[in-house]
Structure formats: structure tokens, C-alpha cells
Amino acid sequence: MKSVAFGSALLLTVLACPTIGQTAGANPINPTFVGKTDEQLQAELSALKAELKRRAAAPKRSPVKPLGVPASTTAHAEFTPADLAKKHADLLQRWYVRSDPIDAFYYLYPAAPLDGKGASFSYTEDIENKARAVSVQSFTSYVLARQFFGGSGVEASQGLPELSAAAYAPYLLLNGSLTEPRKASERSALQLGVDSQYEFWGGGGPFSIQNVGFRPYFQSDFRGIGRMEGAQFLWEPYQETVNLGARYDVRQPKLIGFLWRVIGEADVLHVDRAGLSDYITGKTYSWLGGTLQTRMVLFENYNLVPDYICGRIYAAGSYQYFWDAISRISVSDLQAELGYNISNKSTPSTVGCRETAPLPSESLGKTSVSIVYNKGTDRDTLERREKYKLQLNYQY
Template sequence: MKHIISTAFAIVLTSSSLAAETLSAAKYDRNKDGVLDEREALVWRLHVQDPMLAKYDVNLNGKLDPSEAETLRLENEASFGTRSRSVANDVLFFKDRKIADIDKVASTRPPPAVPADVKPPKGGCEEQQRLFIRRDRLDTYQYREGTFVTGFVPRSKAKGASASFAHDDLDRSQSLTVNGRVSYVLSQNDPMSPCFTGLPDDTYAKRDFNVPSLFGTTVALWTDAQGTINAPRSKSEKSAVKTGLDVQAAIAGGPLFDLQYVIASPYAQTDFRGEARIYGFTAAWEPFAPNARLGGTIGAPATKYLDWFWQLRAEADIKRVDVVGATALTRGDYTWGGAVARLHLTPFPDRSIYDPFAEPVFADLIGRFYADVTVNYHREFNRRIDALLWGVEVGFNITPDGAASVSVSYTDGLDKDTLIKQRQYLVALNYKL
């Protein structure tokens, strides 16, 4: 499991992380039988990943001999152990492939670059994404659009914010429904970013990922709005508007999880009418373990027909209600404990980056559909209230990048933030950034 983080460091810390297979495989076919055996494929793949090795390894033995420069040989040996696991997967993929097929794939990839210092994104570090518009807290995905290779959870798999307005001429009523969360990152020191300031002097130094260690921090402002406002006011009206600050720390390594996120969030809550006055503090924990498809995925989709991952967020929420407003809460203190779990399904996932030889099942539907099942369970310990809220949503990404989508959802249960029961269907046009 821990090799995932090791691979992440290697990719972040060298600009040749995505150096593609542009070297012709012909000269590596030393016995001229028209295919690369495992040893030949290993040397070819090592040269692709390390242009410096490709330049100096003239005898094609996969390493630098003393005569090929002692300093370069020592550098290669230090880095080989770190990278060998990721190389092994590529060796299994490319071995026994026909040279023509390998070169066909290689011709579509950008040329490898000589290893150099990692450069900030075009336009500088200020160009990193700071504004996130999503459905709820689970959809911010640790305030990161992507990571190395394809990212834990790209935007196309998130649920967007939505707003709808209805006017009825017969009973002269209006209704506005909003479900969304807007977040802005104030400060972020993310090891998955080329602007990370905590890089070690030795980028190939071995790390013990069995020992937990700090893996970046994030501070973000957010506003979360969920609910409906009616005119004239109805008894079923419910809404919650929260504004707060997320202070988040990532922990890498340990016996069970590759990453763990610990989030502290002080907030103030009101309603769409601005009547409620509530103050609270939430402490949350979100684990990431790609081998269990928990928190997101790294690597190839589960199958060519369906990809999936699940999320878990355990949290404690302490709040004080001074003014009830458009909620069913009562004045006083609340102490909640519970968790949120979500299963995310993506039919017809994109597999091209992992298997360029494969033909897509339905090319026009790749990454367009999604489905979510979400379960919220919390218990209030002082008043002994159980709040179970679950929902199902099926959506279609209108744009290929998933910025806009249309969805149909069903929600049933008790919302802990308002203590108002829900049982509703919603068709929504969603937007996410």
C-alpha cells in the first residue's frame, strides 16, 4: 500500500515523471527476434524513465558501469530502488509486445525531458486552483483537483452545486432551492503540487511509510447552503447556511492508510431568511487507501465497464443554538457524533492512459454517467436523537470535463443540521469548478 505514496513523491519530485515511451524499441531487441523479452523490456523502460541513463548506458545493461562515470552510476543506483516498483508494472505491460505496437504507442507521447528542477505551473503558483464550487464537503476532495497521473478524484466525478426556482401562478407562490458549497483556499502546502515548499535535499532518499508523518496543510474559507425558501412561507420550509474555516492537515503513512486527513472547522450557521443564529465546531477524519478504493482511486479503473470508489468521513459536531429560525432545533447545546459514507460509480471509465492498445466500449459515453449512494448517520448524545439521512443520485456530465451535469436524486431521512425530515425528488442542473 505504501508504494503509492512513494510513487507520488517520485512523480512530484522529477519533471520526467510522465516521460513517455518515445524511445524506439528496435535497438533494445538485442537478439533480433522482433519482440522484447522481460530483460530487454526492463532496460528499455528504464531508459525511457531516465534520459540520463539512456544517454550513458551504452552497453544496454540497465545501469551505469564505472567506466560510464562513477558519479552517474551512484546516482542511478540510489534512485533505482525507489522507482523499481513502478517500473515493474510497466515491464509486465510491455514485455512480449511487438516492436511495431510499442513504437505506435510511443509516437503519440511527448518526448522525455532531461531531469531538471520541477517548475511551477504556467503563470506561477498563484495559478493553482483555489476556488471550488461543489455540492458538499465530500466533493471538495481535500481541496485538490488532481494529483499525480490522473488524480485521486477528478472534477468529472464530483457532484456540482445546483439552484432551482419555481413560480406558481395559481396559488401565487415561489420556491427557491439551493444545494451547494463554495470554498476558497487561503493557504496550501501540498506535496502533490510543484509549488510545495517542503522538498527534501535528496529527492531519491528512501522514506519509511510505516511511520506516520505530516504530508501538507490547507486552510480554506467556505460557505455551504442547503435547503429551500418559499413565498409565502410554508411549514415544510427548511434551510441551513453555514460559513466557516477549514484547517486541514494530511498525514502520510502508518499501518492502515496511505493518507489520513484531519480537519478542524469552526463555523456559524443561519438559514436562508437570516433568522437562525447557531455557532459550532466540527472535527473530522477522512482516510485514503487506494488498494481498498477508499477515498478515491489510483491506477486503472476496476473494469472496462465500471469504475468505483467509496468515501468515509467520521466527524464530531458541537453546536450552540441561540435562535432557532427556519429549523426544528431547540435552543441550547448539541453534541453530535457520526459518519458519512458514499459509494461513487462511474460506468464506461476512461482506460486509455493505462491500456493504449484497448478499444473503448462506448467512446462517446466515456466518463459521462455517474451514480452516488450516500448515507449520513449521526447521534446527538445529550438529547439522544438519531439522525439518519440517505440519498441516491444518477447524473450525466454534459461537458467532457464534467463542469456541467444534469442529475436526478432522491433523499430520505432526518437532517441533523435542521432536524427536519426529508423525502424528496430533485431534478437539477449542476455546476462544478
């Protein structure tokens, strides 16, 4: 009864008071209420109360981060399917030339800067002993198809993550050396396959986006002796607010730009012929594990230093660990790299180094030189190694 009395008193007050800005002599009665009975006004008041109660009880929508806005402006960095489609349209790329499959895990989420690991090549000729050696580590793929899936475009789902995009690309992986005359220690892997990647968003979890990959392949070696068949499954989460997998702050000036990645992987492989590898003929392997990777760019877009230093020096490190669920053996590999970008083209890490710097472009790729230290086991060939090398890298 008190609420009804309060509502009636409120209506009488509104009816009795002139509207704001009303001049003297004008009709003091609000035209909205003219001709309505007390019962009609009471019904409208009840309906308004019910609507306010419904809205107060409704779950709050997650904020959607607009493109180009720093992650700190929103509580959670979330992309809608519409945001994803727009982002990808600006950064579409068909060809990828990288060092390994993990470095090309960006068909659907290319928000990471162009400072990944490029393919590396080296050539040695021993004139006195009449010997030659070529070493290569590269992963080349071509995206045949991308598909972006729609959604509400308003808020992330709170149930299971939603499929937001998919991409398919045939690829060629080359990893190892070719010697002439052939040495007994020569090891190599030549892998052909189809790389498919699927992007998921939402789900109410700690990650803004998750990328899932499936990669069936056939593997031999540089001389065509080996024969293996397998399939890999990969998973990588992204959270831009902590620089996991991608960054919002690439173009902001800073002394050190930092990115880190966590990639889970499962690889089932059957060996018909071991060829130029340390695998065992006739055996099946089931590798479970993953990769932890970090990367830093020094003086990123920091225009207080000379152009030849600004955003050109990088350091990278990675650790891989895999356990074979069948034989119960494990392998690991540690890599550290210090490099210098010798390309004049502008990248996301150098676009702020000069006032007249052009926007970053994928057209000509990026060339760099680096010193690399490896210690562990190469899972493509199971070759154990510990070595330093100076290499020329190319990334597209």
C-alpha cells in the same frame, strides 16, 4: 579459525588469478592489492564482513510508488512528501464549488477524478397560485493558503504519521429553500466558516494518507433569523490499491469505475436561536458519526461505446449516521443519485474516449443533470424528508 583460513585462501586465489579480460604477459597481480601486507588485507576483509552483516540486519525500506505508475506495481502505495508536492503542483485549484463540505475534502489530495457531486439549483414558479420557490445545495470555498512540508523523501516513517501538508479556506454553505410567500415548512441553513485541512502520511498503518479537517463556523438561515455556532472535526483515510478515497486506474478503460469513501465526523453545535430549522433554541448538540459513500462511472474511458455514453453516466450513493452524545438521539440520511454529464469538456473519466480528446481541465468545471432520492434527516436543519428530485448540478 575456519573463517580466517577461508578469507586468506580467497585472497590468495584473487591475487593468483588474472583479472577478466587481461591479456597474456600483463601483470597478473591485481593492482588493488599491490603494496599491502597480509595484516592490511585481513583488516579490510574484516571491515567488509562487518559492513555486509550491518546491511543484512538493517530494516528494509518501504517501496515508494512513482507518480503515474499503477498501484499493482508496488506492494504498498506510499507517497513521500516530495511526491505529494509534485502531485499537488500539477492539480492546484483555488475555487471549489461542490454540493457539501465532504465533497470538497480534497484541497490537499485531488487525486480523485472530477466526478464528485456538484452544487444543485432549482427554481419553481406557480403562476396560478402566484408562488415561487428556490432551492439550493452548495458549498463554495476558496483556498487562501497551502503549505507542503518536506521530509526524508525516501521512506515512510514507522512511528506516528507525519504532517505532509496543510490548507486553509473560507467557505459558504447554502442548503435549503426560499419560498414566496413564505411557507411554514420552509427550512434552510446558511453557514459561514473557515475550512482547514491537514494531510498525514506514513506511520506504518494500513492507509497511504490520512486527511484531518477542522471547521469552525457560524450558521443562520436564508432569512437571517437563526443563530448558531459550532465546530466540526473530520477524518478520512486513503488507500488507492482498494479505491478508498482515490484511484490510480481512472484513465484506464473499464466498464465500471468505482470509488468509495469513509469519513468520520464530530460536530459540536450550540443553538442561540433555532430560526428556520428544527433545532431547539438554547440547546447544545454533540454529533458523533460519519458517512459511507460510493460512486460509479459507467464505461469510463471505454472507447468502444459512443462518445455521448463513454464516461458520462454516473451513479452515487451515501449513508450518514450521527448520534448526539448529549441528548442521545440519533439521525440518519440515505441518498441515491443517477446522473449524466452534459459537459463537452474532457474529464479524467472521458479523456480516453477519443484519440483527440484534450487533457482534463478544471477551467470550466462540469455540468450534469441527475435524479436524486433522499430519505432521512438533514443534519444542517434537522428536517425530516423523503423525496425525489430532478436537479441541475455544477461542479468546479
